[in-house]
Amino acid sequence: MSTPGSAATQLIALAAGALLVTSVLLVWRRDLSAQVRLLTLQGVSLAVLAATIGLSGPGSARAELLLVALLVLLLRAWLLPWVLGRRLRAGVAAGDAAREDGARLNPTASLVLVALLTTVAYLVSRPISEGVAADGVGISGPAAFAVPVGVAMVLIGFLLLVGRSRAMSQLIGFLVLDNGIATVAFLTAAGVPFAVELGVSSDVLLVVLILAVLSRRIHAQVGSTALDSMTELKG
Amino acid sequence: MTAILLLPPLAALLIGAGAASPASALFTRLSGVLTSAVLLAGGLALLAHRGPTPTLGGDLLRADPLSALMLAIVGAVGLTATWAGAAPRPGPDERRPATRAERRYAALVALFLGAMAIAVTTDNLGVLWVAVEATTIATAFLVGHRGGPRSLEAAWKYVVLGSVGIAIALLGTVLLYAASRSAGEATLSWTRLVSGELPLDHGLVRVAVGLAVLGFATKAGLAPMHSWLPDAHSQAPAPVSGLMSGVLLAVAFYAVLRIRSIADVVLGPGLVRGLLLAAGLGSLTVAAALILRQRDHKRMLAYSSIEHMGVLAIGAAVGGPVALAAVLLHLIGHGLAKASLFVVAGRMLAAEGTTTIAEVRGLLARRPDLAVPLVVGMTALLGFPPFALFFSEVAIVLAGWRAGLGWAMALTVALLLAVVAGLVRATAAMVLGPAHDDPPGDGGAATAAARAAGRPAEGHGSDRGPTTPLVLALGVTAVIGFVAFPVGPVLARAAAVLGLA
Numbered sequence: 001m002s003t004p005g006s007a008a009t010q011l012i013a014l015a016a017g018a019l020l021v022t023s024v025l026l027v028w029r030r031d032l033s034a035q036v037r038l039l040t041l042q043g044v045s046l047a048v049l050a051a052t053i054g055l056s057g058p059g060s061a062r063a064e065l066l067l068v069a070l071l072v073l074l075l076r077a078w079l080l081p082w083v084l085g086r087r088l089r090a091g092v093a094a095g096d097a098a099r100e101d102g103a104r105l106n107p108t109a110s111l112v113l114v115a116l117l118t119t120v121a122y123l124v125s126r127p128i129s130e131g132v133a134a135d136g137v138g139i140s141g142p143a144a145f146a147v148p149v150g151v152a153m154v155l156i157g158f159l160l161l162v163g164r165s166r167a168m169s170q171l172i173g174f175l176v177l178d179n180g181i182a183t184v185a186f187l188t189a190a191g192v193p194f195a196v197e198l199g200v201s202s203d204v205l206l207v208v209l210i211l212a213v214l215s216r217r218i219h220a221q222v223g224s225t226a227l228d229s230m231t232e233l234k235g
Numbered sequence: 236m237t238a239i240l241l242l243p244p245l246a247a248l249l250i251g252a253g254a255a256s257p258a259s260a261l262f263t264r265l266s267g268v269l270t271s272a273v274l275l276a277g278g279l280a281l282l283a284h285r286g287p288t289p290t291l292g293g294d295l296l297r298a299d300p301l302s303a304l305m306l307a308i309v310g311a312v313g314l315t316a317t318w319a320g321a322a323p324r325p326g327p328d329e330r331r332p333a334t335r336a337e338r339r340y341a342a343l344v345a346l347f348l349g350a351m352a353i354a355v356t357t358d359n360l361g362v363l364w365v366a367v368e369a370t371t372i373a374t375a376f377l378v379g380h381r382g383g384p385r386s387l388e389a390a391w392k393y394v395v396l397g398s399v400g401i402a403i404a405l406l407g408t409v410l411l412y413a414a415s416r417s418a419g420e421a422t423l424s425w426t427r428l429v430s431g432e433l434p435l436d437h438g439l440v441r442v443a444v445g446l447a448v449l450g451f452a453t454k455a456g457l458a459p460m461h462s463w464l465p466d467a468h469s470q471a472p473a474p475v476s477g478l479m480s481g482v483l484l485a486v487a488f489y490a491v492l493r494i495r496s497i498a499d500v501v502l503g504p505g506l507v508r509g510l511l512l513a514a515g516l517g518s519l520t521v522a523a524a525l526i527l528r529q530r531d532h533k534r535m536l537a538y539s540s541i542e543h544m545g546v547l548a549i550g551a552a553v554g555g556p557v558a559l560a561a562v563l564l565h566l567i568g569h570g571l572a573k574a575s576l577f578v579v580a581g582r583m584l585a586a587e588g589t590t591t592i593a594e595v596r597g598l599l600a601r602r603p604d605l606a607v608p609l610v611v612g613m614t615a616l617l618g619f620p621p622f623a624l625f626f627s628e629v630a631i632v633l634a635g636w637r638a639g640l641g642w643a644m645a646l647t648v649a650l651l652l653a654v655v656a657g658l659v660r661a662t663a664a665m666v667l668g669p670a671h672d673d674p675p676g677d678g679g680a681a682t683a684a685a686r687a688a689g690r691p692a693e694g695h696g697s698d699r700g701p702t703t704p705l706v707l708a709l710g711v712t713a714v715i716g717f718v719a720f721p722v723g724p725v726l727a728r729a730a731a732v733l734g735l736a
Binding site: 174177189232 | 295359361362364365368369371372375376379382383384385387388389390391392394395398399402405406408409410412413414416417421423436438439440441442465466469470
């Protein structure tokens with residue numbers, strides 16, 4: 001359906017590239033409000049990806065995928081960054097740090113690690129890309145070639161989750177992980193059914209809201225959102 | 236019959252909404268019991284149903300014998316936890332409307348039960364995922380209900396680790412969908428995926444199944460992704476701990492069982508058997524090591540849940556009709572016993588003001604109403620006859636032996652014995668001893684002061700409550716292993732759903 005060199009393929013490659021670049025920049029930047037802006041950009045790229053796959057696909061699924069793309073745009077490019085930004089501003093106003101200062105890795109080491117993770121992603125995605133592209137009964141994956149980008153985003157999300165100590169950074173790591181899964185879903189299967197997508201989106205939104213509330217309470221109770229200081233529960 | 240499918244989630248939603256409104260304090264107080272009763276009734280009705288499997292809305296809701304059994308288990312364990320954990324009836328002079336925290340608590344418990352009902356009665360793996368994630372959302376504030384830094388730490392870990400684990404399962408689910416799409420029929424319907432009619436790509440399914448099992452195993456508290464579990468289960472209010480330990484783990488494990496069947500049909504048993512065996516033995520090892528040096532009795536119960544999840548994983552790894560039926564019996568026995576024990580642990584915390592094992596002494600002499608259910612529940616949990624867990628554990632080990640997993644079964648038995656030693660030692664230390672014993676340490680002094688003042692420590696609910704649900708739950712655990720009819724056929728039919736590979 002998408003021959004190499006066609007406009008659709010180029011647009012998919014462009015969106016996938018933007019997704020990967022924003023993820024890498026998220027690892028590099030320490031300023032939390034810059035991270036939230038990058039997350040917005042990532043949401044827009046994801047919506048472009050979904051819309052492109054929808055427009056280049058068969059007509060029957062077009063309307064549904066465009067609807068999904070709109071949902072992605074609303075949720076990941078507007079609502080979630082808005083929630084994070086609001087929480088961040090309120091936190092900074094209450095004396096919380098505006099920068100990730102407790103990272104376990106320095107920027108250079110984490111960028112090297114990202115390069116490594118991306119390579120790993122290309123290696124482990126081979127069965128996925130091949131399985132999807134294998135032309136079983138005439139329907140191949142829409143853009144199987146870009147699957148490693150999604151897997152790399154999942155791995156980078158993990159890196160952010162384990163490598164950062166601020167509550168807000170962990171939240172951002174979780175969202176990168178989730179964007180990665182959505183990317184894999186669009187690239188391998190043109191997204192999950194709409195009902196499921198709706199459920200997944202509302203779950204993600206609720207988790208982010210809950211974590212935002214919890215981080216506010218942690219800040220109020222513990223006086224800091226550096227999660228390294230939370231080590232009371234052991235054994 | 237299809238109406239019964241819709242009843243549990245709908246009832247949970249309506250009761251949850253009713254509990255959240257300040258109209259009736261009594262309704263708010265009893266909402267959890269009511270929801271559980273509806274779930275149990277729905278499950279039993281579906282179990283009694285013969286004929287074609289009821290379905291609703293394509294693949295959205297579907298109740299085969301396994302779903303019906305799981306719904307009944309969720310209802311029964313929910314009834315135990317919510318009934319025994321219900322706040323005592325207020326006296327006529329202290330009637331007051333439910334506080335905001337009480338209403339929120341009641342509504343979240345109802346939604347939690349509803350989400351579990353959807354998870355076990357759906358045929359669509361995507362909906363199953365959404366429902367399991369919804370349980371995390373509903374329980375997040377229940378874990379942090381008591382407030383305080385420790386509660387918040389537990390809640391944060393629980394939500395982050397739970398959501399990340401479940402996100403891995405979503406990746407697996409998405410790849411299964413991609414595999415079915417490449418095979419010509421884009422579907423997430425479990426029945427279609429296990430039908431064996433779709434030419435699914437093996438490499439893709441292997442990755443997908445591995446990720447899905449890993450993700451749902453995180454939520455089921457299997458090692459090595461168990462670290463959130465002791466924190467969340469020990470910090471949550473007692474009835475919620477009972478629900479999370481007794482059925483939420485079981486629901487997550489149910490998802491693992493469903494994924495396992497897909498792998499069985501498409502790839503053969505090898506991959507998932509290896510994964511589950513490793514996770515099971517790992518969980519048993521972790522649980523045995525930490526139970527032996529545990530100082531907190533609520534955390535001890537949480538580690539015991541990890542142990543039982545390990546036994547279940549080993550049973551599922553063995554496979555076959557005997558082991559799978561034993562796994563389901565184990566789910567029933569563990570759910571009822573663990574829910575009762577967590578409620579008792581909550582009352583002990585309220586009575587003694589501490590969860591430290593060393594500070595609780597002479598419970599049998601001072602508080603027989605707490606000590607007797609504790610000892611009976613522990614006996615059930617340890618797998619002594621006549622309780623159901625005895626039969627299920629023996630059946631799993633024997634089936635494993637016959638399946639050629641002798642070394643794993645020997646290791647299992649050795650680890651189970653270590654767990655028994657740890658639990659018996661701790662329970663004996665708390666239950667036995669003279670009534671008046673000066674507990675050592677500062678915490679002991681505070682406890683003694685609270686006890687001398689004749690009132691339980693504040694903020695941990697009541698130290699008394701209905702005994703009937705505990706008697707019922709432990710009684711059922713004691714006799715269910717002997718009741719060949721109707722329990723035997725029910726278990727056999729439910730196990731048959733999973734395939735006899």
